[in-house]
Amino acid sequence: MELRYNFHFETVWRELDRLLLASLTTIELSVVSFFFGTILSILFALCLRTNKNIFNLIIFLYIEIIRNTPFLAQIFLLYFGFASIGIRFDANFAAALSLSIYFAGYGTEIIRAGIDSIDKHQFEAGLSLGMTKYSIFFKILLFQGIRNIYPALSSQFILLLLTTSIASVISVEELTGEANLFQSETFRSFEIYFVVAGFYLILSSFFKIIFKLFWYYYFTKQGKII
Amino acid sequence: MIRELSLSDFLYIIYAAKWTILISLISFTFGGITGFFICLFRISKIKIIRIFSQIYIGIFQGTPLLLQLFVIFFGLNIFGIDTDAWTATLVTFTLFTSAFLGEIWRGCINSIPVQQWESSKSLGLNYFDQLKFIILPQAFKISIPPTVGFMVLTIKSTSLASLIGFTEIIRAAWHINNATYKPMIVWIFVAILYFIICFPLTKYSRYLEQKLHVSYSRNSKNQSSTMF
Numbered sequence: 461m462e463l464r465y466n467f468h469f470e471t472v473w474r475e476l477d478r479l480l481l482a483s484l485t486t487i488e489l490s491v492v493s494f495f496f497g498t499i500l501s502i503l504f505a506l507c508l509r510t511n512k513n514i515f516n517l518i519i520f521l522y523i524e525i526i527r528n529t530p531f532l533a534q535i536f537l538l539y540f541g542f543a544s545i546g547i548r549f550d551a552n553f554a555a556a557l558s559l560s561i562y563f564a565g566y567g568t569e570i571i572r573a574g575i576d577s578i579d580k581h582q583f584e585a586g587l588s589l590g591m592t593k594y595s596i597f598f599k600i601l602l603f604q605g606i607r608n609i610y611p612a613l614s615s616q617f618i619l620l621l622l623t624t625s626i627a628s629v630i631s632v633e634e635l636t637g638e639a640n641l642f643q644s645e646t647f648r649s650f651e652i653y654f655v656v657a658g659f660y661l662i663l664s665s666f667f668k669i670i671f672k673l674f675w676y677y678y679f680t681k682q683g684k685i686i
Numbered sequence: 687m688i689r690e691l692s693l694s695d696f697l698y699i700i701y702a703a704k705w706t707i708l709i710s711l712i713s714f715t716f717g718g719i720t721g722f723f724i725c726l727f728r729i730s731k732i733k734i735i736r737i738f739s740q741i742y743i744g745i746f747q748g749t750p751l752l753l754q755l756f757v758i759f760f761g762l763n764i765f766g767i768d769t770d771a772w773t774a775t776l777v778t779f780t781l782f783t784s785a786f787l788g789e790i791w792r793g794c795i796n797s798i799p800v801q802q803w804e805s806s807k808s809l810g811l812n813y814f815d816q817l818k819f820i821i822l823p824q825a826f827k828i829s830i831p832p833t834v835g836f837m838v839l840t841i842k843s844t845s846l847a848s849l850i851g852f853t854e855i856i857r858a859a860w861h862i863n864n865a866t867y868k869p870m871i872v873w874i875f876v877a878i879l880y881f882i883i884c885f886p887l888t889k890y891s892r893y894l895e896q897k898l899h900v901s902y903s904r905n906s907k908n909q910s911s912t913m914f
Binding site: 465524525527528529530531532533534536537540541542543544545618622623624625626628629636639649650653654656657660661664665 | 744745748749750751752753754756757760761764838842843845846848849856863867868869870872873874876877880881884885888
């Protein structure tokens with residue numbers, strides 16, 4: 461096995477700012493979808509707490525469908541499928557929407573598990589203090605619940621960050637999409653994809669650290685869990 | 687010329703599901719074997735092996751699968767290996783599953799109480815006998831539900847192989863979509879097909895998990911399941 465190939469990493473180096481700019485789009489896309497996905501998951505988790513069976517059925521169905529089909533099929537359905545019946549989305553919007561929906565499928569289960577882990581007596585204590593059910597949910601159960609499932613939620617965010625790469629198939633110009641464009645201009649496929657994979661590795665490590673710091677400052681006091 | 691969507695088109699997509707299942711099974715088998723060694727490396731007493739496996743797992747869990755596919759698809763050619771979509775997909779998914787399974791199984795082994803290690807050591811077993819007779823049989827039981835759960839993820843992830851030209855469900859659906867231009871029906875059909883493949887596995891994994899945790903969940907009556 462001999463190497464008959466000259467690596468040209470300087471091609472990538474010259475246009476590094478392009479990739480840096482594209483990685484901002486990746487961050488934006490994942491943070492926006494994380495934000496809306498989490499709000500959706502909290503709402504769905506709240507709905508699962510109600511006695512309305514029809515809500516529960518719809519949400520369980522939603523969770524199972526999202527979790528058992530590939531994201532690629534979901535994004536194609538949302539972008540191409542809906543366009544064919546006259547509902548057109550902008551590529552960026554379609555990507556953010558499908559990522560939020562995708563994230564909520566996983567996030568609902570996680571947040572529900574967190575809320576279920578809170579003792580029933582906390583709810584009763586809240587009632588005896590005269591709080592309304594909604595303020596008990598948002599001020600007592602949700603805060604403690606999120607603290608319990610914080611690690612799961614943060615690793616789900618990392619998975620979301622990696623999933624944004626699939627948005628390139630509907631021509632969103634995030635990191636992978638930019639890499640696709642770039643390699644079709646220069647034909648330096650390996651070098652470009654290798655560097656971009658490194659970008660993702662840096663991004664995911666960076667967000668892991670951010671989540672750790674956030675955990676430390678928000679959920680602990682002087683290193684002690686509240 | 688755009689033709690009508692007919693039954694044979696759906697059969698074409700269903701036929702392509704064969705390749706999705708085949709590539710998942712093969713890469714899962716190879717990945718399982720490699721992952722077993724990764725898992726043993728990960729709990730090794732030698733620091734340098736442990737760090738190596740940690741970096742290996744970190745790389746595969748920290749980069750998107752799509753990029754791994756691209757890098758391996760274009761990268762293997764450089765080293766003189768003639769790469770078609772099959773080889774690249776197989777190699778990528780083997781590496782990908784081995785990293786994830788290694789980490790899952792390490793968690794299972796770590797969940798075995800440390801006293802099991804100590805007591806087996808006091809009975810005079812060496813390291814490999816400890817693993818073979820005491821630790822792994824117990825860890826095996828715990829590891830089945832998450833492994834089945836991960837298999838669902840692998841099946842879903844094989845959809846990405848369509849982007850480097852591997853003909854499975856998604857790519858077959860593209861062929862049909864391009865010929866008939868009925869994206870709504872085609873992609874809903876694809877979603878249903880994946881759902882039919884994955885849902886039984888998800889259910890089975892959840893069933894195994896409940897069977898395993900039935901002894902732990904006795905105190906779960908304490909929580910209020912509905913409040914409004």
